[in-house]
Amino acid sequence: MAAAAPSSSPPLEGAAAWATRLEARALAPVDAASLGAFRFLLGALVVAAVVRHWAKGGIHDAFVVPTHFFAYEGLELVRPLPGEGMYVVYAALALAAASLALGFFSRTSAAIACALFTYAHACDKSNYLNHYYLVSLLLGLAAVLPLGRALALDRRSASRTDGEASVPAWVLWLVRFQIGLVYFYGGVGKLETDWLLHAMPLRIWLLANGDFPLLGPVLRWPEAAYAMSWLGAAFDLSVAFLLGARRTRLAAYACVVSFHVVTARLFQIGMFPWVMIALTLVFFDPSWPRRFLPARLVGPRVAPAPRAAPSSRWPLALALGWALVHVLVPLRSHLYPGDVLWTEDGYRFSWRVMLIEKAGSAELTATDPATGASREVRARAFLTPFQVKMMSTQPDMIRAFARMIADDAVRRGEPRPRVTADVVVALNGRSPARLVDPTVDLAAEPARFGGTPWVLPSPR
């Protein structure tokens, strides 16, 4: 035993030394300029998104027209403000985002923008988008991280800054991690048979892009779909690492720009490509904005000598906790039985993108349990066409709609009906299959976070 002690000690010491070095690197100051640019771009993109959404009538369509909303489980009390209230919310969001962009009370502005943006998108599950979720997370990070130390009006107030445009390196790492995770898990999600072996759903979508300049005719060939599926998966899986490495960064960013410009043209995905093109600039050297902007705007360069270690390690520990949570949350679907592309249990908030082409038709029937008399329910009487489309393929929304129907009957003084659904869905070009058990009273089913027993087996 006496001889064993020295042999086990070096690895422990080595690990401890490695951790110490890592901590020192994490705490070492880096130029805050790129994070200042990141903050500016994030705020500016949110402003642009608000203006675009407003101008296109999106606020009216999402909050004023619908009479019913699909709440997230546990957030049933989150509802849009009545009347023109959501316009006020969006106006305040634009102001907060503009303030964030300018670096004026950066953290407070980010906190307000985060709260308003998240609130607006938490009102109705139908409106879930991966990049909305990403924007919420980044605004949340901006609310707690010191992103106002460069390129910020905050710098003009000596009381709110130490005068040095620097941040601990872990702050930069955390932001890069959050963005890189989107790509990486996007790639992980593509490592499945439909994407790799059947080039689905890209084959379907590319067929609809014969009008693409020059390449249109080629895109309609199956071979193009296969090539793009594999290249897309490889891109997603590798690009965060390639952006992180100095030697490959520029080329990787060129790929990012090309990839998103092409997907923007192919799929009409709104702000998402431009968000990613802008925000991945944070992977470049922390001082990159100084090449283009005067020092008086950015702030003084970071001091060459490392700072003394701060007295508290809590911020770093919290950052690690945040990262761990966001590594684990997208993996939760693996805890649930069934095919995630079919059941969609754990599909949201997992960065699965471009994996599903679902077309569904849902017919719901309300039956008086006492008399057995039944009636057909027209979804359009409750929901907007967009909500109907979303509901028709997503089991949790079908259940929620069944409850809406039952609640509505009770409100009208009728007995609470059994509500069943006959839903057929075509997944990634397959023959339509029944999605839910048509004999189950969905209005009586509780919300579940996975393993939904009334969802029928996947046709895959």
Next chain:
Amino acid sequence: MSRKIGRRDVLLYASALGALGLGASAAVACRRDGVDPPDRGKILADLSTVVIVPAYGEASTDAKALEAATVALRDAPSAESLGAARAAWRKARASWKVTDAFLFGPADDLALTGGVIDTAADIAKVEVLAGATTPLDAQQIARLGANQRGFGGLEVLLFDPAADDAQQIVRFQAEGGRRGVLASLVAEDLRGKVDAVLGAWASPPSSYGDELARAGRGSALYSSERQGVDAVVNALINAAEVLIAVRLAKPLGLDKSPSVAAPELVESPRSDASVDDLLAVLDGIEMVYLGRRGDAAGLPLADAVAERSPRADTRLRSDLTAARDAVRAIPAPLRTAVVESREPVIQAHAAVREVKRCLATEVAGALGTSVGFNVTDGD
């Protein structure tokens, strides 16, 4: 040093990507047998020029004929002129109902269909207006509610199952021919609305038909072919959905518990044209899907569906045939069938539902027009 390496890396990557692209293109080109998938741009262009614009053209022509027939009825009420006006109404009505299958664009944007052309009439209000003494003119008609004009309002004036033709003619002769004046003014208003839709679809330089035809190729309305195809397919689904949920389920009382027939909710109740209305919409769906109208034929949407899913194409064709057969099997008029012969109506309802299901699942899935990447991952 690092800058030099960076540039070299960029060149390397660019070369590799270029080589990869060229290689892939060459390999792909070598493998092609010369048969390309149908050009969706041409499908949309043909749909506009072969089906939609001519259909609105026919609706406009028939609306003019209806206006002329009501003028003749106004000027000389008789069994012949009343019969001619009714026949003109039926023809114009059938022509218009075909266009329900492509209810997007001007007819929707201008709020003409739901608002003026094709709203269920309030019989009492129309009869009050016909019996009033206030002067009638085109401006007054234009200010009327949608439930007093359009096809519905005119139907009330021309048809009455509770009165025989002689009684009807007397009504047109009474009170200085006011009923005839009202009918002709409503027909004039209707013709103007139909012409407005036709004009929006067909009038150069930036007609809606042209915008659809140029989807993804310079269209200001549709930045991609996909958006154009989406609009077309969603309109087809919506047309089938309205047939099921509104035109059949409501009169059958299937939306009520317990089910109680509601014959007053059939479409075109006084003319008993309800079954013809249903058939016209199904015809419209088929015209759009097959890209064919009369003897004219273009590159059909069906080819794009069949290219991706022959099964979906076959199924929709057979579902459409079955639906039409089922609707024809309804013993007319629909208002009595929903009460006395419910089973054929229920079967027609089920058959049309299969059409809608096939459109919403197999056809939309094959064309990629469903909720997909564009909605769940972008804005």
